Amino acid sequence: MELALLQTFSDVTRRGSFAAVARDEGVDPSSVSRRVAALEEVLGLALFERTTRRLALTEAGRIYLDRVGPILEGLAEAADTARDAVTEPSGLLRVTTSVAFGERWLTPRLAGFRMLFPRVQIELILSDGQIDIAAEGIDVALRLGSNLQGTFVVSKLFDVRYRAVAAPGYLNRMGRPAHPADLKDHDAIHFALPRFGSAWRFRVTPGSRPIEVQPRPALAISNALAIRRAALEGLGVALLADWTVSDDLERGRLVDLFPEHEGSATDFYTAVWTVYASRHYMPARLRAFLDYVRDYRV
Structure with missing residues (x-):
């Protein structure tokens, strides 16, 4: 029995369809289907129940997978172990x-x-x-x-810290807020996602009482990259993760408005x-x- 047939059987079970495995391999779905049919012919068993809507293991298929799955994993692990030992x-x-x-x-x-x-x-x-x-x-x-x-x-x-940032051009027009509470008079670029509220919270230390403020809603975007771009274009203040804007802050394209504060629109404890x-x-x-x-x- 060819090992490739067993691997195809395992892959189809994991991915849930012939088409998905075919996409992974860059081949036509019919070639994947033929491999599974060839394995079923060798075994004399129907491994899958095929309908127009779904592909499911038969009871025989489930039992067979339980036995051959660990064998395939062991062979892959053996190959990795041998390869890593010499290269x-x-x-x-x-x-x-x-x-x-x-x-x-x-x-x-x-x-x-x-x-x-x-x-x-x-x-x-x-x-x-x-x-x-x-x-x-x-x-x-x-x-x-x-x-x-x-x-x-x-x-x-690593831990993630959220920062309130704005472009120098925006600050030149609107002035720089001296304290998080001042954001109520500034345009905000919000995350347009259900888990993000309109209120932003800030704290100086993990044990300090958070300050909550609702900036003026100017723009809501569902993607962090687009929010960063909008902030760079001077459309308002954005609350973004440090990994999103670290190089912008270093190069002066954005300004960290409250470097002594940690911000959040959801949970301070993110990583x-x-x-x-x-x-x-x-x-x-x-x-x-x-x-x-x-x-x-x-």
Whole structure:
């Protein structure tokens, strides 16, 4: 029996359709379907129930997957172990994160990683939705949130601080607020997302009582990159994560209005986290990537 047939069977189960596996491989869905049919013919079993709306494992298919799944994982782990023992980190690494974090923080740092590990190929999947790491075959996700937990290995990469920023041109026109309370008289660029309220909160230290203020709503945008652009264009004050605007602050394109304050429109306790599946052996390419981003930080 060809190992490729078993791998295709496992991939179709994980991805949920022939078409998804075909897209991953860059082939026609009919070729994937033929491989599964060939395996079913060899086994003399129907592995999937096929309807026009869904593809589901039969009882025999589920039992078979329970047995061959660990074998395939073991073979992949054995290959990684052998490869890592005699060569530098290599192979494909699939990484996912949000669109804004990928564009502003991660992508600019990939050049340094590639210089250190030129044999590692990175596939970066940027999405603001919650991608199913297991189903999509993702090696590691960089997620933003507060105190993430789950069945995967979750580790904090760095804390995130939100800053109230504005362009010098806006401040020249409207004046610079001396205190967060002064923002009530300034135009604000808000996140147009349900979890973000219209009120902004500020505090000097983690234990201090927050100051709450409602800036004048001028513009609401659902994407952090577009909010940053609007702030750069002088459309108002924006509350953005430090990783979004750090280089803008360094180069004077934006001004941190209250450097002694930490801001928030949701939760002060936010961070960037690495999320990956627990496994007996971690491939060198994944270990190298995790070490690299942990050392780089903000």
